[in-house]
Amino acid sequence: MAKKIKSNITAEQIAKAEEAISAVSRQVRFTIVEYPISVYVSRFGNDTDDRYFVPEYQRNAAWNDEQKSQFIESLLVGLPIPFMFFYQTPVGRMEIVDGSQRMRAMRSFIKESLRLKELVLVPELNGFRFGDLPQERRNKLEDFTIRTIVLDTDTDPSTRAEMFARINRAGTAANEAEIRRGSLPGPMTDLIKELAESAEFAAATPISDKAVDQREREELVTRFFAYTDTSDAPDGRFLGYRDRPKKFLYDYLKGANERAKQDASIIEQKRAEFFRVLDFVANTFPLGFRRNGSGPPVPRVRFEAIAVGSALALRQMPNLHVEKETVARRMTESGFDKIVVSDGANVRAKLEGRIDLAKNILLQQ
Secondary structure (H helix, E strand, C coil), rough: CCCCCCCCCHHHHHHHHHHHHHHCCCCCEEEEEEHHHHHHHHHHCCCCCCEEEECCCCCCCCCCCHHHHHHHHHHHHHHCCCEEEEECCCCCEEEEEHHHHHHHHHHHHHHCCCCCCCCCCCCCHCCCCHHHHHHHHHHHHHCCCCEEEEEECCCCCCHHHHHHHHHHHHHCCCCCCHHHHHCCCCHHHHHHHHHHHHHHHHHHCCHHHHHCCCCHHHHHHHHHHHHHHHHHHCCCCCCCCCCCHHHHHHHHHHHHHHHHHHHHHHHHHHHHHHHHHHHHHHHHHCCCCCCCCCCCCCHHHHHHHHHHHHHHHHHHHHCCCCCCCHHHHHHHHHHHHHHHCCCCCHHHHHHHHHHHHHHHCCCCC
């Protein structure tokens, strides 16, 4: 017989927990519907203006034609499709809480002449468009049904955003910047979006269109603030960091939003420091955040080292000025390009090392 472990939970704590569960449960009311694909596509003529629409907190179109094709292949052969999640607005429109990529794929094939490619199960369909299928097969595809959970109109925005985050933390449908944006609304989240989309930051961080669509710049800005603010914190450096930045960044942004709600001046301080660092890097580092050679022009590890190292150096010496030629020489002498690489990039020691290296290059006497 298993030994009974004595609990320290009091009756009052149990009552409060039950009350909290009931309160949250009342916010999550839904119905389950099942529509044929033809209905979904007919009501989703574009991403924003039709009866079904993609909310702002979700990501831009990110599936390539290969990913779309393989989803269509799944539909054609009858593989099980995960539930989609919608929210019915007070005016009867449907906000796509989860499933926008699947919706776009169906529209692309049926309405926008997507040509199938890189199929795995039925490669014989490579090169086919919807109109190339026999009428019987087109009918079967349009009649294929997909189940959808429709959240009640009274479901508040934070609950919908949190549902989006929970769904996507469990899979690969969204990256971390998108999850944080969706599940952590607040003044700091708004600032990160603003700075990521600024002309100044775009000029300083040349990246691919795909990376922009996947909110890579929001990821970079979030890392800048998270590492800068916790690098010299009184309660410990990078407190809570465990060699995987996902939870660390999530927890940081959650706390930063709360602090900014309590003290609105924080936002302007952060904005000013961010642009000061951008200006400093442009005038101090020969290539800014960029690097030579193959690979992404602005790797995360290089951005973290230079941006956070510069911010910490400026906090220590507000009037710091170092000539570009001096910085270039010190980077070469210290082996900066060989040390600041992606191998094991999220290991805490390497994170600390690359930030300290950039800071020391600037403060070196």
